[in-house]
Amino acid sequence: MAETTKEGKGFAPRILAFSTNNISDPGIDLAGSSHMHYPPTVIVISMPCTSGIKPEWMLHAVQKGFDGIFIASDGEECAYLPDCSERASHIVKRAQEMLVKNGYEAERIKMAAICSVCAEPFTNQIKDFSEKIKTLGPARKG
Amino acid sequence: MSDRKIGVYICHCGGNISDYVDVKKVREAVQGEPGVVVAKTAMFTCSDATQQEMVQDIREQNLDGLVVASCSPKLHLFTFREVARRAGLNPYQYTQVNIREQCSWTHTDDKPGATEKAIRLIRGGIARTALTEPLEPIKIDTVPKVLIVGAGIAGLRAAVGLSDLSISVILVEKSTAPGGRVAGLGKMYPHGKNGREIISQLVDEVKKRKNITLFTGAELVGKSGSIGNFTVKIEVGGKKVETVEASVGSIIVATGFEDYQPAAGEFGYGIDGVVTLAEYKAMLDNSGGKPALGGREIKSVVYVYCVGSRQQTGDNPNKYCSRYCCNAAVHAAIESAEADPKIRQFHLFRDMRTYGKFEALYTEARDKGSVFIRYSDAEPPEIQKDAGGRLKVTVKDLLTFGEEIVIPADLVVLVTGMVPRSNNALVDVLKLPVGRDKFFNEIHPKLRPVETVVDGVFICGTCQGPKNSAESVASALSAVTQSASILKKGYVELEPLIAMIDPDKCKICDVCTGACPYSAIEKGQHRGKEVAVVNEAVCKGCGGCAPVCPANAINLKGFTDDQMESMIDAMLKEIV
Incomplete structure (x- = not known):
């Protein structure tokens, strides 16, 4: 990873992805087992359920140096909460509002449902998201 | 600084990790992290020898935290929880860091990138571990x-x-x-x-x-x-x-279950002589001999399969196969043929699914004279009364390239499936x-x-x-x-990674109670004030109540604000 500089062409966005232990994490594992590549600046933290992610954590992550937050959500498959998708999108909305209030673009947070075998969708989504964040530039200016 | 004593073990996985991640460099980058007293690499952390070494280190160095950086937690979470338990360390003070599926295997094309990522992941794991507390599984006595x-x-x-x-x-x-x-x-x-x-x-x-x-x-x-x-x-x-x-x-x-009830007009349902499979089964069982309808003997039967199952369109289509109906219809046909060997039976099917041992039934039905005609879901059979008041079934036979066949019938049986x-x-x-x-x-x-x-x-x-x-x-x-x-x-023993409510912060606003579909949040007392409390035995540990608390009084054990934020900070630290 030669291109870790925070400016210009060499900008490799740091992305924090939240996955879930039983649904999206196996999907992301499968991407690895299948040797699908995505940028190594993507780091995953796994949780029990998407609905448990606090918006404050996302703001904290962006303030401290992550350039984008990707939520690999349970979607309809969530075994805990039937309205998981609805709750998660509400959390994302709150987090985006917090970001905007603090001078960051709302687009730095993205959510997509990733199933337990969604290796390719995850890889594609995270690559696209990384490209998108590249156009936004680093979250922390200067 | 941390007063914790954490052991970190980084796995080569025989090359699965070390071919793509410079594990030596990773060890050097994490050994100085706050709280780390042991940092080792191993060819296979899951091997008996390394497990034994971990147990020994935990005991000798009095470790109160364990981080294993190897494969996905789906593989060895319980293995290393057991290692901790054997060594006398609380299993919930161990953290698994996935540097194989989510690092080395993903970034086989970028060794420096993978190495840096592994360092960040492990630093996050160490930070999380430093804030763990010993937890005990929740034990509940059972009623027999x-x-x-x-x-x-x-x-x-x-x-x-x-x-x-x-x-x-x-x-x-x-x-x-x-x-x-x-x-x-x-x-x-x-x-x-x-x-x-x-x-x-x-x-x-x-x-x-x-x-x-x-x-x-x-x-x-x-x-x-x-x-x-x-x-x-x-x-x-x-x-x-x-x-x-x-x-x-x-x-x-x-x-x-409930039997699928066809709508009026669906495959002619409502016309005299058009019945469901359940209705026909009752007719057969009660006839005592040859099946009859209104006192008239039934000489020809047409079965229409997949009624109410495998639907592709409609408001709430039943997309599933009802599984039992092919067998039940074929069985009814055999019974009918036994009651009256001269009976003529036509089965209009989409796909026959007489799976497993029921295949023998299907063969028997054909041997007893049943004729099977395949129709397309796009062009389903039509059931009408002809001029003489007799039932008439028109079907395009897929197996003869769509030839239209008209079958006169005394009875049409709609092979209905199961609905919830x-x-x-x-x-x-x-x-x-x-x-x-x-x-x-x-x-x-x-x-x-x-x-x-x-x-x-x-x-x-x-x-x-x-x-x-x-x-x-x-x-x-x-x-x-x-x-x-x-x-x-x-x-029973329950996983202790559940929600906890800080009674000092709780303002008993009831938002969390409404957010929990398991009714795990109840009212309790804390220093003379009413507060929300989590019923440990009922909480599923999803954490869904935590982000909705307006007072931020709720944390999920293992995923507390402090843990998540210190993980994030550790992951972002400069790598020298």
Whole structure:
């Protein structure tokens, strides 16, 4: 990873992805087992359920140096909460509002449902998201 | 600085990791992290030798935290929890860091990138571990009694199975008599066993058992408590409605299915002589000889398959295959042919699914003269009355390239499938998970087929999807085994990674109570003030209540604000 500089062409966005232990994490594992590549600046933290992610954590992550937050959500498959998708999108909305209030673009947070075998969708989504964040530039200016 | 003593073990995985990640460099980058006193690499962390080394390090160096950076936690989380336990370290003070599936294997094209990522991941794991506290599994004593809802073939058989294991049973049946669907059936495959007889044997057995209590005309109306010790409320009808309360250790739901009821006009339903499979089965069973309709002998029958199953269009299409109907229709055809060898039978099918041993039935039906014609879902058969008042079925035969065939018939049997029962009240009482197809959902269709996300509540039989009676009984007995495995041990242990509410911050606004579908949040007292408290035995540990608390009083153990934020900080630290 030669291109870790925070400016210009060499900008490799740091992305924090939240996955879930039983649904999206196996999907992301499968991407690895299948040797699908995505940028190594993507780091995953796994949780029990998407609905448990606090918006404050996302703001904290962006303030401290992550350039984008990707939520690999349970979607309809969530075994805990039937309205998981609805709750998660509400959390994302709150987090985006917090970001905007603090001078960051709302687009730095993205959510997509990733199933337990969604290796390719995850890889594609995270690559696209990384490209998108590249156009936004680093979250922390200067 | 941290006053913790953490051991970090980085796995080569024989090259699976070390070929793509510079593990030596990783070790050097993490050994100076706050709290780390041991940092080692190993060819295989899961090997006996390394496990032994970890146990020794934990004991000798008095470690109070363990980080293993190797494969996905799906593989060895329990292995290393056990290592911690053997060494006398609390298993919940260990963190698994996935540097294989989510690092080395993903970034086989970028060794410096993968190495840097591994460092960040492990630093995050160390930061999380530094903020762990010892947790104990939540232990609950169990009541050796089971509530079974539904006294069809599955519920009855489950009751007898549990009784055999000396576990008491309360069997609750909504209708006035036990027996369910099979009680209405005559001859069944194989061996021509009579459904009514099978059920009456089971009911006799249930009545004989002292440790089974059967309530008919009764409904489950309330449930509180949790796995191992539920309190259930049953309303028993009759002249005077009575409410019975009981303690049970687990609950088995065996509420069965509903027959698909065709809409008026669907495949001619409503026309005289167009009946469902269930109606035809009853005609056959009651005829005593040759099947007849309105006193007139039936000489030709047309079966239309997949009615109400495998639907592609419509408002709420039943997309699933009902699984039992191909077999049941073929079986009915054989019975008809036995009653009247001259009967002419035409089967209009989409795909025949006489799976497993039922294939023999299919062959037998063809041997006995049944003709099978394949139709396309795009061009379904049409059923009309002809000028002479006789039934007429028009179908395009796919196997002869769409040739149109007109079949005159005395009777048209719509081979109807199974639909889920509408059981909203029960779903509400038990918080049962309902799938997209509206049948009840198990946790895992292959590995945990009768357990639900509600611990201690099991499902079996056709309430979870179409099954034949043999399959229903098999699943009922598996629910028996699952119940017994909990209740025979005398206690259950629950994962302690659950929500906790800071009573000083709680303003008892009730938002969390409303956010928990499991009713795990109750009212309690803290220093003379009313606060919300988590019922440890009921909480599933999803964390759904945490982000909605306006006072930020809720944290999920293992995923607290402090842990998450310090993980994020550690992951972002500069790498020198």
